Amino acid sequence: MTSRWRRGLLAVVLGAALGGGAVAGAFQPPALSAAQQTKLKTNFALCLNKLKGPYTENFCLCRDGQKLGVLAPNGAVRVPCKDPFFCSAYRAPWAEALANERMYIANIFSRDGHLWSTFPNHHDLVRGYILEKYFVDTHPNHKLAQMKQYRGLSSAEDETGAGVAFFEKYLGSGEFDPNRNFLLAYELQRRYFVRDDIGQVQKVRNLAVRIEASRADFKPLKDAVHNQVSASLIPGLEAYRGKLPAGGLRDQVDELIREIHKLTGLDESALAPQVGIITDKDLRDQLTALVPTATTPPVEAVLALGKLMATARGTIVAGRISTPDARRLVDLDVTAAQVLQQRGSALLADSGVTAKQHLQMLSALTDAAYGTGLLNAREHAAASAAIRDLLAKDAPDRAAFASRLREAERVVEWAQGNAELAFAEVAAPWQFLLPDTAGIRDDILRGSPLILYAEVARRVDDFVAGGNRPKHRFFGATVEGDVRALNPGLAYGRLRVGPKDHGYSRDEIVALPETPADLDPAAGILTQGEGNVLSHVQLLARALGIPNIVLGPKVFDRLRMHDGKVVLLIATPGGRVIIEEAGSMTAEDREAYDEFTRNQTRTSAGELGAATRKLHIDRTKIDLGPKLPIDLTAIRRKDSGVFCGPKAAYLGELKHTFPDHVARGIVVPFGAYYDHYSHAAVVIPDALRAQSLATPGEPLPAFVERTYKTFFDELVPAKKSERELSAWIEPRLEVIRHSIRLSPLNPALRQAIRDGLAKNGLLTSGNDTVGCFVRSDTNVEDLDNFNGAGLNLTVFNRRSLDDIYAGLAEVWASPFQFRSFSWRQTLIDDPVWVLSSVVILESVPSEKSGVLVTADVNGGAPG
Known part of the structure; x- marks a missing residue:
């Protein structure tokens, strides 16, 4: 084995251990308490089941400040006052309850613009507008989407003008930071883009009324048009039109679609007028010079559009323009991004594009990514500098060129992280009730200039590879072409070639003859086709940290004779791919696999029945005597595994060595957890009462020991399937967690x-505290060959004693989460003795936090 190949294997192992390449996907929403979950479920059920869902009856805001209902005492609908500011539905109490949990639905611009000063966090409100729009557009048959079409929730005329005012309120608010929040402003205006032309809006409304007069079944679409004009109306209208015979009515629907296109379309003809209405003359002149014409050479046009987008955002960041002009610049960025996509795609269709021109396109698309808010200023500067260096070299060294190119191409992972971060604060409630809203990150990326960036980057990578393409190893044979590693990683499992209807399990390596729109998790992925770093499959692979390889047809055919065999799959960061049957693995292959499994980060559930090695907990070392908190300053490294976990022990050591540079805190020892657990009684969650899993009130330790004995001594040896094992253990784990959470804390x-x-000094007044993190710290964090990475719960930013007490119980319950159990308890020889200490640590304000890496994760070199 060459030293270069060893470094490649090390990079794979390090990348997996440190989450390399999975920046965005590693995010897990903060845990919701049981009370929060109940509140969210109860109120969301009311939003879906009430007659008007999350909306109240309609009210008008009158010029004298009165809010009057539109329903007269006799039930007739009327406008209750002359020339009201607006008439719309309000949020029903159950929708307001969701808003109190940072989940805003039933959003209407005119109403919320009027109520602007009442919202505690305008970023959350904007996130709600974006997430609700994304969800209803992608789930048109969901009740939440259908209720958006209710007649009279608002008027399109009001919403068009109110939307503009809403955008400007956000951009002009003291909270808005264009360095941090620009992506939210961009996505808000992109998704609700409508030209401010009330006459055109009225024409659209009239057309919809005329169609409904001829066809009553058009009413839901007419109501949707009247509530808010949006490009998302067009697919529904096109589907309706497709069912109509040729003739007058179909022509009217065609006209309606054309008129909505005029209001919402993003094309090159809109750029000059958008620049022309900017009031700042110097800025207007600067941007006018960047608007390409029909005769501008293609590469120059793409470069100009990228610079236009970066300039627009940079101007907003500088803060020297009016709020209306800031709003116009965001709209300009939205249009320019679409034009850049069109121009760039046309350019790529030309087979004569040179390597230098591809690099120039990368430069323009990096500017564009900054212009959409997907990169911050430092990331934009770093990537742009790397591309400038590449363009400046006439005859570059291929290896140095490839290294610098990798730096430039980090744009993709930075953008993934930034798109995730923009919604992280509200992800917990949204994903709890509407799990598919987790797709907002991918939707943003794939609707951005980065989708073109990914294709250009692929071509540049091919230019760089040239005649020095990596030599891959496929079942003992050397392969030089038709193999592309999109995501590095290592996988070991059974190979499934072309399985039907998701006919594979999460621990298997799946080979698919075509790239699917989505994919269930797998240990590794091989697909036939060209591949793209922003495909759904690649985004999944990056999120899960698993290898994703794209193959040409001939190479793909080599897999078929190995279908059903256990194989090792390795993809290095340098792009080399190895796949061998388990029986043909070399000693170096096995060494790499063993190193990988020792350092693997656990981001999904483990295999319940597959564990063969059992890791030992030294019970003689554990001291359960201390049951009350210990100050962090009194903890040392030697205490790890005695009465606290390694996190507390090493933080205590650091606090001792650097007392002014480590946050204040206390450690709740193993003994406190064990005392709580030992005195807890079984409490059955309401949803599980019918299953007769346990006797309410029986001692919890007896139930846990009985559960473990049945699971480990009977079900696992009986070779039950993963599905059977998980179906049996998951509800019992929920009983254990529920019981720990609801057992009262010892008053002492x-x-x-x-x-x-x-x-x-962390108690401020009464029961209030400074923000504190409540962090899990078990005695099985750093066992030999198992690090527990990715399994621990941290409850963030608790600001009262009651919240900290609840967080403590939540953290104590977390080792019984299914994912944690499936990775950890299944590998422990005596799983009852998985003990949890807890660090209650002062929260420190920070722009960003992360992990310090003391090795090059690409090459493995130290430093």
């Missing part, structure tokens, strides 16, 4: 936590 422990926080 509560008082000691209060006293410990007060001693550290």
Whole structure:
């Protein structure tokens, strides 16, 4: 094995251990408490089941400030006052309850613009507008989407003008930071883009009324048009039109679609008028010079559009323009991004594009990514500098060129992280009730200039590879072409070639003859086709940290004779791919696999029945005597595994060494958890009462021991399937978690936590505290060959004693989460002795946080 190949394997292992390449996908929403979950489920059910869903009856805001209902006492609909500011539905109490949990639905611009000063967090409100729009557009048959079409929720005329005012309120608010929040403003205006032309809006409304007069079944679409004009109306209208015979009515629907296109379309003809209405003359002149014409050479046009987008955002960041002009610049960015996509795609269709021109396109698309908010200023500067260096070299060294290109291409992972971060604060409630809203990140990326960037980057990579393409190893044979590693990683499992209807399990390597729109998780992915770093499959692979390889037809055919065999799949960051049957693995292959499994980060559930090695907990080392919190300053490294986990032990050591540079905190030891667990009684969640899983009130330890004995001594040896094992254990784990959460805390422990926080100056007044993290720290974090990475719960930013107490119980319950159990308890020889200490640590304001890596994750070199 060459030293270069060893470095490649090390890079794979390090990348997996450190989450390399999975920046965005590693995000997990903060855990919701049981009370929060109940509140969210209860109120969302009312939003779906009430007659008007999340909306109230309609009210008009009158010029004298009165809010009057549109329903007269006799039930007739009327406008209750002359020339009202607007008439619309409001949020029903159950929708307001969701808003209190940072989940805004039933959004209407005119109403929320009027109520602007009442919202505690305008970023959350904007996130709600974006997430609701994304969800209803992608789930048109969901009840939430159907209720958006209810007649009279608002008027399109009001919403068009109110939308403009809403955008400007956000951009002009003291909260809005264009360095941090620009992506939210961009996505808000992109998704609700409508030209401010009330006459055109009225024409659209009239056309919809005329069609409904001829066909009553058009009413839902007419109501949707009247509520808000949006490009998302067009697919529904086109589907309706497709069912009509040729003739007058079909022609009217065609006209309606054309008129909506005029209001919402993004094309090159819109650029000059958008620049022309900017009031700042110097800025207007600067941008006018960047608008390409029909005769502008293609590469120059793409470069100009990228610069236009970066200039627009940079101007907003500088803060030297009016709020209306800031709103116009965001609209300009939205249009320019679409034009850039059109111009760039046409350019790529020309087979004569040179390597240098591809690099120039990367430069323009990097500017465009900044212009959409997907890159911050530092990321934009770093990537742009790398591309400038590449363009400046006439005869570059191929290896140095490839290294610098990798730096430039980090744009993709930076953008993934930034798109995730923009919605991270509200991800928990949204994804709890509407899990598919987790797709907002991918939707943003694939609707951005980065989808073109990915294709250009692929071509540049091919230019760089040239005659020095990696030599791959496929079942003992050398392959030089038709193999492309989109995501590095290592996988070991059974190969499934062309399985039908998701006929594979999460621990298997799946080979597909064509790239699907989506894919269930797998240990590794091989697909036939060209591939793209922003495909749904690649985004999944990056999120899960699994290898994703694209193959040409001939190479793909080599897989078929190995269907059903256990194989090792390795893809290095340098692009080399190895796939071998388990029986043909070399000693180096096995060494790489063993190193990988020792350092793997656990981002999904493990295999319940597959564990063969059992890791040992040294019970003689554990001291359960201390049951009350210990100040962090009194903890040392030697205490790890004795009465606290390694996180507390090493933080205590650091606090001792650098007392002014480590946050204040206290440690709740193993003994406190064990005392709580030992005195807990079984409490059955309402949803599981009918299953007769346990006897309510019986000692929890007895139930846990009985559950483990049945699972490990009977079901696993009986070779039950993963599905059978998970179906049996998951509800019982929920009983354990529920019981731990609901068991009352020892009063002495509560008082000691209060006293410990007060001693550290973390108690502000009454029951209020400074923001504190409640962090899990078990005795099985750093066992030999198992690090527990990715399994621990941290409850963020608790600001009262009651919240900290609830967070403590939540963290204590977290080792019984299915994902944690499937990775950890199944590998422990005595899983009852998985113990949890907890670090209650002062929250420190920070722009970003992360992990310090002391090795080159691409090459493995130290430093």
